Amino acid sequence: MPNSPYSQAAAAISNATALVITAGAGMGVDSGLPDFRGNQGFWNAYPMYERLGLSFVQAANPGHFERDPLFGWGFYGHRTNLYRATVPHRGFGLLRQWIERFDLDHFVVTSNVDGQFQKAGFAEERMLEVHGSIHHLQCSVPCHHDIWPNLDRFNIDETTMRADRAPACPRCQRVARPNILMFGDYSWLHQRTSAQEDNFDNFLQANGSGQLVVIEMGAGSAIPTIRSLSERLGRLKRARVIRVNPREPQISAPHFSFAGGALETLDKIESHLN
Ligand SMILES: [Zn+2]
Numbered sequence: 001m002p003n004s005p006y007s008q009a010a011a012a013i014s015n016a017t018a019l020v021i022t023a024g025a026g027m028g029v030d031s032g033l034p035d036f037r038g039n040q041g042f043w044n045a046y047p048m049y050e051r052l053g054l055s056f057v058q059a060a061n062p063g064h065f066e067r068d069p070l071f072g073w074g075f076y077g078h079r080t081n082l083y084r085a086t087v088p089h090r091g092f093g094l095l096r097q098w099i100e101r102f103d104l105d106h107f108v109v110t111s112n113v114d115g116q117f118q119k120a121g122f123a124e125e126r127m128l129e130v131h132g133s134i135h136h137l138q139c140s141v142p143c144h145h146d147i148w149p150n151l152d153r154f155n156i157d158e159t160t161m162r163a164d165r166a167p168a169c170p171r172c173q174r175v176a177r178p179n180i181l182m183f184g185d186y187s188w189l190h191q192r193t194s195a196q197e198d199n200f201d202n203f204l205q206a207n208g209s210g211q212l213v214v215i216e217m218g219a220g221s222a223i224p225t226i227r228s229l230s231e232r233l234g235r236l237k238r239a240r241v242i243r244v245n246p247r248e249p250q251i252s253a254p255h256f257s258f259a260g261g262a263l264e265t266l267d268k269i270e271s272h273l274n
Pocket residue numbers: 139140141142143144169170171172173174
């Protein structure tokens with residue numbers, strides 16, 4: 001079917017001058033990562049928090065680091081280990097192949113804190129991690145504005161969700177925390193993400209009037225940051241958005257809507273690029 005939506009999306013990519021990849025939690029599902037959608041989604045991934053009566057919003061709360069650092073690091077240490085052990089799925093590689101093949105200037109904007117794009121070979125200076133990164137730490141106070149790499153190792157007791165250790169701020173020796181924007185978070189340091197935003201602004205200055213294609217994957221409407229950004233970029237004159245989402249694929253023409261997972265949809269588009 002030469003005129004199927006997949007072949008049209010493939011044509012948009014092969015004619016593009018630049019690519020923006022926007023990704024939410026659904027991007028990681030094909031790598032085996034949990035999507036914390038809804039309380040049940042969170043508790044399926046972390047049954048111990050269901051027993052403790054904690055929702056995702058309550059577990060992802062900076063207050064734990066102050067009150068009970070080892071419990072705070074139970075959740076984030078577990079996720080640090082999980083993301084370090086995860087191999088990014090083949091879809092990341094397909095995106096990199098298209099970038100190379102069609103010589104696309106590109107940028108990644110993600111609400112994920114898991115570092116999977118860098119792990120898949122995307123360059124640090126082409127990343128905007130809007131909610132920060134688990135692979136970076138900051139002081140929980142914070143007593144100063146430094147953000148440093150998370151090189152710590154954690155063992156988590158999965159019955160209590162407590163870590164065996166909590167990293168400390170090198171300056172004040174209070175507990176360090178991930179440089180992730182949490183719920184009800186007034187101490188997150190934005191400097192690293194702000195520098196990434198500057199890079200993205202420069203990218204848009206250079207590419208915004210070109211043939212821009214936005215591929216959005218697994219970004220839901222519950223926390224709509226990524227979806228809104230894709231739609232805003234879609235209003236640029238020559239831009240096309242390819243929205244990939246198994247549950248909420250809606251977007252109006254001339255943009256493309258695919259009700260499917262990230263990897264299966266990228267595979268189908270790839271099959272029309274040949
Ligand atoms: Zn400190």
